[in-house]
Amino acid sequence: MNKSKAFTRFAQAAARFTGKPMCFAIAALLIVIWAATGPIFKFNNTWQLVINTGTTIITFLMVFLIQNTQNRDTEALQIKLDELIRATRDASNTLLALEELDDDALEKQRKRFAHLARKAREACASDDEPNAVDDAQR
Template sequence: MGTQSAFTRVAKKASVFTGQPACFMLALGTVAVWGLTGPLFGFSDTWQLVINTGTTIITFLMVFLIQNTQNRDTEAMQIKLDELIRVSRNANNALLDLEELEERELDALRERYEEMARRAREVKQARTR
């Protein structure tokens, strides 16, 4: 496991910071200051452009930050699940890389497992009667 890239380090720190109440309060404070300065600037087009441009840029950057964080989290979770499948004695190791299958293949597997679950419920209900 190598060292983290500069982007990964920055993305992690940014995602931790932006998920904190303090960051929300900072954003709320910024919007409040902007709103309170409206009369000072006569609610001009430039005044409106400042908030529109700022929020657009932040939103644009946050999309990539969130996607990077989500991809990393999903990949880590997938590896952990793969390891649990791998070490389970009765596990079907063919399920280790399901994320690589086509949609139709995933649908077929899901239907197979739903059928297994339905049969297991029927057996359980028959035993409790």
């Protein structure tokens, strides 16, 4: 198994675990235990440093795990949307892999669809027919 697959499997497992109520309960329990030990350690700097260092390290590592799982989810969603566009007869295949376009091309597409939406709303407002929105888009 290569390193990329191993990291992906680890990131997915970590994301599943950390998203469960049990993980939250464990984290909350650790905070309660830390707070309860404050009087024992006289609330000294080392006692505070333990929680600060621990939470910083965990937060730092979780950022990368969350970003990895979000990237994978977004890529999978884009592939699914591309397949729906490709399989829909009246859909424009120019919308496939839209996320790969530069900002100017994306803005051009956004304006195109905003114009179509305006036309559809106007047609719907002036015509009580149920297909007015569909007709205005064609």
